[in-house]
Amino acid sequence: MSPNGFVMMYPTLFSPLQVGTHELRNRVVHTATVSGYGANTRPSNRLIDYHRARAAGGTAMIVTELMPVHPTSLANPFLVSLFDEDNLDSLKRWADAVESEGCRLVGQVGHVGRQQLWSPLATPVSASARPDPLSWTVPHKMTAGEVEEIVASFVDAAERLQRAGFSGVELHGAHGYLLTQFMSPFSNDRDDKYGGSREGRLTFVREVIGGIRARCGAEFLMGLKMPCDEGIAGGIDPEEAEEIVKFFVAAGGLDYFAFSQGNFSPSLEDHCPDMHFPHRPFQQLHARMRKQCGGVPVMTLGRIETPQAAEQTLIEGCGDMVGFSRALVSDAAWAAKAQNGREGHIRPCIYCNYCWGEIHAGRGMTCVHNPELAQPDEIGWAPKTTSVKKRIAIIGAGVAGLEAAWIAAARGHEVHLFGSSPEPGGAALWESRLPGRADIADAITFQCRRAEEHGVTFHLGAPATVETIAALDPDLVILATGAEATWPASLAVSTEAYDLRTATSDLLQSGASHQGTAVLFDQDHTATVYAAAELFEKRYARTVVMTPRPTIGSKVNYLSLIGVFRRMAGLRVEIIPLSLPVALKNRCLSYRNALNGDEGEIEDVASLVYATPRAVRDGLAASLTARGIAVEAVGDCRAPRTMAAAIHEGHEAGQLC
Structure with missing residues (x-):
């Protein structure tokens, strides 16, 4: 039975678990997640508020983002330095904020090693002088004395966290960081006691474990995050991972x-699988590793999409704990809602990796559809009830309009939502029907449920007119009618060409295959274009993506961009950079180089499609204003941007009306 007296749907997920000397209240763990919320190598109030909310939301254990243990691990200054004793008081505040909610706080301790991406003047260090596969930085090969110094820094960092009130530490030995660099034959070619044989490669980590255990005692929780497959030739593969696990189990x-x-090769996308991956892509691999763990609890993770999926993962023996990151970014109360029968109220993660892109752009973590993320009142947030009830008409039932509608209705306003299509969702719904983009529909479903719950009146299937809106006599109109692609400036106006949404909508409706070549002119550079390219590749004999830039995907986060190139290469989609279409005549497309003007041709072009900068679709604004009706534009109708901007702006409009 649940705390509220009803039969619990997920009894395994919400059963307690003994990990070391600690009992976790359930199996939900927040995995280490770089947030970008720290400041000047110290924990900020926002970072602490973020973790406090997830602890209050029912999570059993939170693992912090990587915290450097030594000055040579000069990562981004938004990471919290553990080699600085001056951070002790703020570490104590952090621990108290989480532990007081009944949640165990575990500090992830680590060293970036050769992946010195943020300080070009610093000296990167590693087990060997082999280059980093992402930046090709060649590190300094540490001497045995320098390795011993790093081992000592791990021990000191763990003790500092223990004094601060943390329940334990997680050694970051995954994703190609320093511990992996020692453990993996891909990055360790030493011939001293820290290299050579498998036992030698594991000595560094073994000394860290032994040092922490000797200093901090048996009650201090300690875990190891490690790769079960580096995804690169010569690295740690599943067979090698099994042997490493057996070694550490025996060592204790x-x-x-x-x-x-x-690791930081192109396999980096595997550590944070986006919506193009299948659900739970690595769970069977984790189940294989678990068989070697000798009863030591295992955390499985990676695109585990629902509480039901988490429950099934545990039942199937893939792990003893279920690690979540992006799902808990989307909804701090994920665990409490799942446990208390409110699964339908969970704001679902759509695995777009927008959060990852914002973090690694240095702007701090932002969720595409959780505008309250890391605010002080996030866990208990609800729209504030209005003191003056208004009648509000929202024109446009895309994600901006839906967000504004449900927020305004939740505040107590009478809300009418108008959409020209028979279904709500707008451009996001169209995108969700492209290959690999289906998870986007989950965000729309969440908005629609909230709108229905709060009494929004839907008017769908016909365009709103000035007369229709005026007859409603609204106090305010929120215009959320989106934007539309503009004609390519280089292309002759007599050319037969179609915007991306029109062309793909026709393909999705017809299901027919076509001879000839489809050419997509890409001035958009979002993931939408490349999902469309996959659709065209399935329907046409040949598909070409042409862009005026040196490469594609400038608006796609790096992790997902690896996947874009992987799929484009696998499908043999051709990419023509630095080029502009000029004219299409008799199925021959002429184009020119954007830099030197050299001309080229593509024969047998059956379809020319463009994804270009968009123009706002705000035709009703002037007419409504002329009738004395207050109008506010939001989302792409205000300025064409991203799905995140549309939702966040709709959210704000709903709160301010």
Whole structure:
């Protein structure tokens, strides 16, 4: 039975678990997630508020983002430095904020090693002088004395966290960081005691584990996050991972294992699988590792999409704990809602990796559809009830209009939502029907449920007119009618060409195959274009993406961009950079180089499609204003941007009306 007296739907997920000397209240763990919320290598109030909310939301254990243990691990200054004793008081505040909610706080300790991406004047260090596969930075090969100094820094960092009130530490030995660099034959070619054989490569990590256990005692929780497949030739593969697990189980000292995939080679996308991956892509691999763990608890993770999926993952023996990151970014109360029978109120993660892109652009973590993320009142947030009830007409039932509608209705306003299509969702609904983009529909479903719950009146299937809106006599109109692609400036106006949405909508409706070549002119550079390219590749004999830029995907986060190139290469989609279409005549497309003007041709072009900068679709604004009706534009109708901007702006409009 649940705390509220009803039969619990997920009894395994919400059963307690003994990890080391600690009992976790359930199996939900927030995995280490770089947030970008720290400031000047110190925990900020926002970082603490973020974790406090997830602890209050029912999560059993939170693993912090990577915290550097030594000055040579000069990562971004938004990461919290553990080698600085001056951080002790703020670490104590952090621990108290989480632990007081009944949630265990575990600090992830680590060193970036050769992946010195943020400080070009610093000296990167590693097990060997082999280059980093992302930046090709060549590190300094540490001497044995320098390795011993780093080992000591891990021990000191763990003790500092223990004094601060943290329940334990997680050693970050995944994703190609320093511990992986020692463990993996891909990055360790030493011939001293820290290299050579497998036992030698594992000595560094073994000394760290032994040192922490000796200093901090048996009650201090300690886990190891490690790769079960680096995804690169010569690296840690599943067979090698099994042997590493058996080694550390025999050596003792660890309270749990967490398994992840990839390093900073193109396999990096595996550590944070986006919506193009299948659900739970690595769980069977984790189940295989668990068989070698000798009863030591295992954390499985990676695109586990629902509480039901998490429950099934545990039942199938893939892990003892279920790690979530992006799902808990989307909804701090994920665990409490799932446990208390409110699963339909969980704001679902759509695995777009927008959050990852914002973090690694240095702007701090932002969720595409959780505008209250990391605010002080996030866990208990609800729209404030209005003191003056208004009648509000919202024109446009895309994600901006839906967000404004449900927020305004939740505040107590009478809300009428108008959409020209028979279904709500707008451009986001169209995108969700493209290959690999189906998860976007989950965000729309969430908005629609909230709108229905709060009494929004839907008017769908016909365009709103000035007369229709005026007859409603609204106090305010929120215009959320989106934007539309503009004609390519280089293309002759007599050319037969179609905007991306029109062309793909026709393909999705017809299901027919076509001879000839489809050419997509890409001035958009979002993931939408490349999902459309996959659709065209399935329907046409040949597909070409042409762009005026040196490459494609400038608006796609790096992790997802790896996937874009992987799929484009697998499908043999051709990419023509630095080029502009000029004219299409008799199925021959002429184009020119954007830099030197050289001309080229593509024969047998059956379809020319463009994704270009968009123009706002705000035709009703002037007419409504002329009738004395207050009008506010939001989302792409205000300025064409992203799905995140549309939702966040709709959210704000709903709160301010």
